[in-house]
Amino acid sequence: MLNEREIESCYLGQFIPVHYHHNMLMDHNRMHSFKSAIYHAVKPGAKVLELGGGTGVLSFFAAQQADKVYCVEFNPDMVQEARRFLAMNENGHKVEVIHADAFEYLPPEPVDIVICEMIHVGMLREKQVEVIESFKRRYLARFGGPLPIFLPEAVIMAVQPLQLEYDFEGFQAPIIQFQQTNVVYPGTIELAQPGVYSILDFNQPVDSLIAWEGRFLVEKGGRMNALRFITKNVLTIIEERGTTIDWLNHYMMLPLARPFDVQAGDIVQVSFAYRAGGSIPSLEASIRTEVVARYEEQENEQVREQVGESVFA
Ligand SMILES: C[S@@+](CC[C@H](N)C(=O)[O-])C[C@H]1O[C@@H](n2cnc3c(N)ncnc32)[C@H](O)[C@@H]1O
Numbered sequence: 001m002l003n004e005r006e007i008e009s010c011y012l013g014q015f016i017p018v019h020y021h022h023n024m025l026m027d028h029n030r031m032h033s034f035k036s037a038i039y040h041a042v043k044p045g046a047k048v049l050e051l052g053g054g055t056g057v058l059s060f061f062a063a064q065q066a067d068k069v070y071c072v073e074f075n076p077d078m079v080q081e082a083r084r085f086l087a088m089n090e091n092g093h094k095v096e097v098i099h100a101d102a103f104e105y106l107p108p109e110p111v112d113i114v115i116c117e118m119i120h121v122g123m124l125r126e127k128q129v130e131v132i133e134s135f136k137r138r139y140l141a142r143f144g145g146p147l148p149i150f151l152p153e154a155v156i157m158a159v160q161p162l163q164l165e166y167d168f169e170g171f172q173a174p175i176i177q178f179q180q181t182n183v184v185y186p187g188t189i190e191l192a193q194p195g196v197y198s199i200l201d202f203n204q205p206v207d208s209l210i211a212w213e214g215r216f217l218v219e220k221g222g223r224m225n226a227l228r229f230i231t232k233n234v235l236t237i238i239e240e241r242g243t244t245i246d247w248l249n250h251y252m253m254l255p256l257a258r259p260f261d262v263q264a265g266d267i268v269q270v271s272f273a274y275r276a277g278g279s280i281p282s283l284e285a286s287i288r289t290e291v292v293a294r295y296e297e298q299e300n301e302q303v304r305e306q307v308g309e310s311v312f313a
Contacts, residue, residue: 015075021055029181033247034117035061037235040245041151042066042113049148051102051116051131056082056095058115063091070107071097102131110143115151121178121252122157122210122229122274124283129200129208129276136205150202152233152247157210159229160194161268161289163222164253174225174255176280181248188253191262192216194230200276211273215292218266225259227270227287228252254284265295 016024024030038061042048048062053071055078062069071086073079079099086092098105102116114135118126136147165187166174179185197212218224231249238244262268269292274283 016054016078018077018081021078021081025055025057030247031057033233033235033245034058037151037245037247038062038115039064040238041149041236046112047107047109048113048115049107049111051105051114051135052118053082053097054078054117056086056092056097058117059095059097060086060089060092062113062115063094066094069095070111071095072100072102072105073097074099074101103127103134106135106138106142111148113151114148117152119152119155119231119233119249121231121249122283123155123200123231123276124274124278124280127277129206132202133206133208147203152235153202153237154234155198155200155202156196156232156234157198157200157230158194158196158232159212159214159227159270159272161191161216161218161224161262161270162226162228162253163189163191163224164226164255166225166255174259176255177253179228179251179253181251189220189222190228191220191222191224192218192268194228195270206276208276209273210276211271213269213271216268216270218262218264218268218295221263222261223259224256224262224268224289226253226255227289229254252280254280254287256287256289257284258289260289260291262291263295266291267293 038058042062042065044065046066048066048069050059050071053059053073056071059069059071071082073082076099079097082097086095116128116132118128118131120126123129132150166172195214195216197214198210200206229252233247235245235247269290271288272283272286274286
């Protein structure tokens with residue numbers, strides 16, 4: 001019998017089934033970004049903790065330089081799989097796979113880096129924020145400071161108004177969709193530039209409530225029937241080069257309950273609120289959208305001033 005927390009874990013996607021881990025291993029964008037970031041961040045001799053190890057792949061990357069990697073995984077099937085895979089891979093013996101809940105586990109000694117990839121678009125569903133906040137409190141209580149470096153170090157989230165195609169061979173179905181970030185989808189029209197709605201820095205205390213209200217200047221007329229959610233993970237910062245190694249999650253598009261027509265120059269207001277780790281329906285239920293100003297040539301300058309910083313590079 002599963003206990004209540006395990007049932008919630010299954011429902012919210014914490015227990016990612018074994019077959020889905022193949023998709024994650026095949027996601028070149030994700031894998032390559034993490035590999036580069038881990039190779040950069042983990043210095044020779046380092047002690048590393050991974051929370052949510054899955055197949056053990058990120059712990060394997062870390063083990064190439066680290067002296068010791070503690071790899072914590074909650075799903076018993078994945079614990080077995082990670083041990084099996086690591087035994088086949090170079091330096092796998094440096095990784096200790098521990099069957100434990102990341103909300104409770106602390107390593108037996110201080111660590112230099114904590115790797116955690118419990119990341120869904122918008123920081124929804126998976127428990128990255130709560131796991132890291134809980135870890136920080138417990139780690140400080142046991143070992144004192146300083147805290148280890150977190151990988152990812154920060155997350156930048158943005159939202160963008162869209163017109164999306166919801167016609168499937170004549171069948172209308174406004175349904176949640178995911179898109180790869182490097183593919184052009186013909187039925188997708190970007191009506192305005194994305195606007196950043198939240199930046200989470202794991203080196204600071206992170207509030208799990210994400211609430212936002214912002215305005216967009218419509219650049220292209222159309223039917224606004226969806227919002228695209230964009231999540232960029234700053235995996236590591238390369239200070240000497242003044243740059244970062246990032247991983248952009250797949251885009252998530254949520255249909256609007258009440259689509260409406262917009263024209264170039266309109267100002268659209270969007271608001272929503274949800275908790276990190278919360279469900280997608282909880283975000284959907286909170287979304288409000290409205291046109292707050294219609295475009296008129298003479299007011300254009302004023303209209304531009306009303307729109308905040310909305311560029312998401
Ligand atoms: C998105 S997967 C990432 C797996 C692996 N790190 C990778 O990059 O391929 C997240 C993993 O975290 C595990 N997980 C979720 N909640 C956990 C918890 N509370 N404690 C330990 N592991 C957890 C899941 O079972 C899953 O294997």
